[in-house]
Amino acid sequence: MRELMASYYMQGHQAECNAWITSGAPVELLYAMDIYPIYPENHGALIGATKLGSYYSDFSERNGFSRDLCSYARCDIGCVFAGTSPIGGLPKPTFLFACNNICNTVVKWYEVLSRIFKVPLFILDTPFIRKELKESHLRYVEEQLYDFIKFAERITGRELEDQKLKEVIARSVEGVGLYAHCLQSARNKPSPMNCFDAFVNMAPIVCLRGTDHAIQFYVGLKKELDDRIKQGISAVDNEEIRLLWDNIPVWYRLRWLGEFFENRNACLVADTYTNAWTGFGELKGNDILSSMAEVYTLSYLNIGMDRTAEIINHLIELYDVDGVVMHSNRSCKPYSFGQYEIQKKLSVPSVIIEADMVDERVFSEAQVVTRLEAFLEML
Amino acid sequence: MISAGIDIGSITAKCVILQGDKILAYSILRVKPNLEESAREIFEKTLELAGLSKEEVDSIVATGYGRGRVDFANKKITEISCHAIGSHFLIPDVGTVIDIGGQDSKVIAVENGKVLDFVMNDKCAAGTGRFIEVMANALGLKIEQIGELALRATERLKISSTCTVFAESEVVSYLSAGKKVEEIIAGVCDAIAGRLIAMASRVGIRREVVLTGGVAKNLGVRRAIEEKIGFGVKVPPEPQIVGALGAAVLGSG
Numbered sequence: 001m002r003e004l005m006a007s008y009y010m011q012g013h014q015a016e017c018n019a020w021i022t023s024g025a026p027v028e029l030l031y032a033m034d035i036y037p038i039y040p041e042n043h044g045a046l047i048g049a050t051k052l053g054s055y056y057s058d059f060s061e062r063n064g065f066s067r068d069l070c071s072y073a074r075c076d077i078g079c080v081f082a083g084t085s086p087i088g089g090l091p092k093p094t095f096l097f098a099c100n101n102i103c104n105t106v107v108k109w110y111e112v113l114s115r116i117f118k119v120p121l122f123i124l125d126t127p128f129i130r131k132e133l134k135e136s137h138l139r140y141v142e143e144q145l146y147d148f149i150k151f152a153e154r155i156t157g158r159e160l161e162d163q164k165l166k167e168v169i170a171r172s173v174e175g176v177g178l179y180a181h182c183l184q185s186a187r188n189k190p191s192p193m194n195c196f197d198a199f200v201n202m203a204p205i206v207c208l209r210g211t212d213h214a215i216q217f218y219v220g221l222k223k224e225l226d227d228r229i230k231q232g233i234s235a236v237d238n239e240e241i242r243l244l245w246d247n248i249p250v251w252y253r254l255r256w257l258g259e260f261f262e263n264r265n266a267c268l269v270a271d272t273y274t275n276a277w278t279g280f281g282e283l284k285g286n287d288i289l290s291s292m293a294e295v296y297t298l299s300y301l302n303i304g305m306d307r308t309a310e311i312i313n314h315l316i317e318l319y320d321v322d323g324v325v326m327h328s329n330r331s332c333k334p335y336s337f338g339q340y341e342i343q344k345k346l347s348v349p350s351v352i353i354e355a356d357m358v359d360e361r362v363f364s365e366a367q368v369v370t371r372l373e374a375f376l377e378m379l
Numbered sequence: 380m381i382s383a384g385i386d387i388g389s390i391t392a393k394c395v396i397l398q399g400d401k402i403l404a405y406s407i408l409r410v411k412p413n414l415e416e417s418a419r420e421i422f423e424k425t426l427e428l429a430g431l432s433k434e435e436v437d438s439i440v441a442t443g444y445g446r447g448r449v450d451f452a453n454k455k456i457t458e459i460s461c462h463a464i465g466s467h468f469l470i471p472d473v474g475t476v477i478d479i480g481g482q483d484s485k486v487i488a489v490e491n492g493k494v495l496d497f498v499m500n501d502k503c504a505a506g507t508g509r510f511i512e513v514m515a516n517a518l519g520l521k522i523e524q525i526g527e528l529a530l531r532a533t534e535r536l537k538i539s540s541t542c543t544v545f546a547e548s549e550v551v552s553y554l555s556a557g558k559k560v561e562e563i564i565a566g567v568c569d570a571i572a573g574r575l576i577a578m579a580s581r582v583g584i585r586r587e588v589v590l591t592g593g594v595a596k597n598l599g600v601r602r603a604i605e606e607k608i609g610f611g612v613k614v615p616p617e618p619q620i621v622g623a624l625g626a627a628v629l630g631s632g
Binding site: 340349354364366367370371373374377378 | 444456457458459460483493494495496497499501502581
């Protein structure tokens with residue numbers, strides 16, 4: 001995993017042309033045109049995991065960016081100002097590709113990047129689907145996909161080949177299928193993995209979706225998990241309570257949270273975050289762009305609260321969990337908005353803890369411990 | 380069977396010694412920066428009041444923010460569970476516990492002493508005992524005077540409940556505008572009650588509502604809460620020891 005992602009970042013520096021891309025954008029189009037995708041959000045997670053969130057955020061804050069902004073954005077822009085990062089900074093982009101199916105912060109964030117780097121930006125605007133997806137929504141997004149292809153062709157001087165796109169889509173769907181299989185191994189009792197394993201192993205499906213690297217990685221992981229089930233090896237020694245995690249991980253506290261639950265015989269078997277990528281497996285080989293428009297518009301953070309609650313209830317049933325731990329993430333407003341309402345619609349008890357995915361200044365341990373312990377006592 | 384419950388909160392330490400369903404002794408002290416020392420001190424003081432030696436106590440359960448620092452406890456349980464159990468012990472038909480402590484406040488939905496759901500305030504002192512302390516300080520009053528003064532007010536001024544620091548400056552500006560102290564105080568109590576009831580509405584307010592924690596002694600806050608929910612609340616004779624009592628009940632088996 002470490003080697004795979006190290007080589008992913010290294011190749012980014014060597015690539016002839018690259019695009020900085022948001023986590024919910026159709027990366028398949030880039031891979032099909034040999035444009036190397038760079039993920040500032042993945043970079044942000046890495047900064048969080050190395051506990052340097054507040055350090056890099058400071059560079060942004062000193063330049064006038066508010067602490068209330070998303071910490072991925074603050075750290076990413078902070079690293080640009082700092083001229084470095086835990087991995088020596090990201091390579092300068094050829095162009096930028098933001099899709100607002102995850103949030104609207106990415107629009108402003110990428111506009112800032114576009115001004116700093118003086119490179120073109122393409123914004124793929126996916127309407128928020130409060131209830132039903134309409135034909136007009138699809139047409140609107142599909143037309144933009146055609147525009148994007150023209151935009152990318154003009155900048156790179158390359159042409160998108162249909163056959164190549166088909167191959168990338170096929171690899172993407174295969175990779176997502178294997179990835180989903182890995183996550184669903186947690187249905188086993190006791191679970192061979194927990195959500196912390198899922199978080200650590202999600203980078204390939206985000207960054208390398210559509211390549212053989214992702215497929216090979218999840219083939220290996222699937223084998224390991226299948227073996228663990230056969231041998232009766234579980235993530236938590238005495239799994240008594242099964243839980244579901246909601247929201248982006250608290251990257252700088254992964255190990256701490258992992259041990260906290262393990263010491264109390266509780267296993268967070270699954271989470272809504274890593275499961276969100278399983279939806280990209282619905283891409284179709286025929287009429288690719290229309291299918292792409294649909295799949296990417298209906299991403300997990302671009303749908304109404306009722307639908308979100310339905311999906312969580314489905315995961316509760318699928319993984320047979322006893323409760324839900326919801327991270328109210330100071331950074332991610334679309335993910336955290338409505339959690340108190342969603343709580344009321346869930347079929348099992350839930351608890352909310354307040355924190356941030358990257359900014360460790362927001363985390364207060366005593367308060368989190370009391371809420372989680374009381375929740376486990378209650379269950 | 381003799382059990383002790385020790386509740387180390389952010390401002391005060393509480394200890395209850397229980398035999399069967401009889402409270403033998405209890406005490407309350409202000410905590411010191413050294414929590415281990417505070418725990419030992421409150422335990423020894425309560426033992427003395429009960430006329431017991433350490434060896435005569437069969438079980439010790441610690442709760443509160445400092446529970447992890449009570450190294451001589453047999454068990455550590457969160458204050459959520461302890462407040463539910465302690466309230467149920469005193470008032471068996473409790474449906475909702477509103478606990479207003481020094482550094483946080485919580486609302487717990489309870490059924491037969493079991494926690495059904497709970498909600499706590501987060502990263503903010505508004506709605507806690509500290510909020511009242513700060514306002515009392517700004518007005519040059521003792522904390523004990525607050526409740527009664529509030530009841531004397533004929534009018535209630537509006538105080539923002541979003542932030543303790545900003546609310547304090549509001550209080551100061553009311554003072555400089557020549558407003559009456561009791562009207563300001565009534566506004567302070569109302570602000571806390573408003574925040575608590577908003578929190579309580581998330582878990583649902585069911586009778587009987589029991590107020591615990593130090594602020595439950597404040598008649599102004601109590602009245603403001605009752606006005607907002609439309610019926611009377613119950614306050615145990617010593618609302619500050621309910622968490623420690625719950626811990627002692629848990630320890631008694």
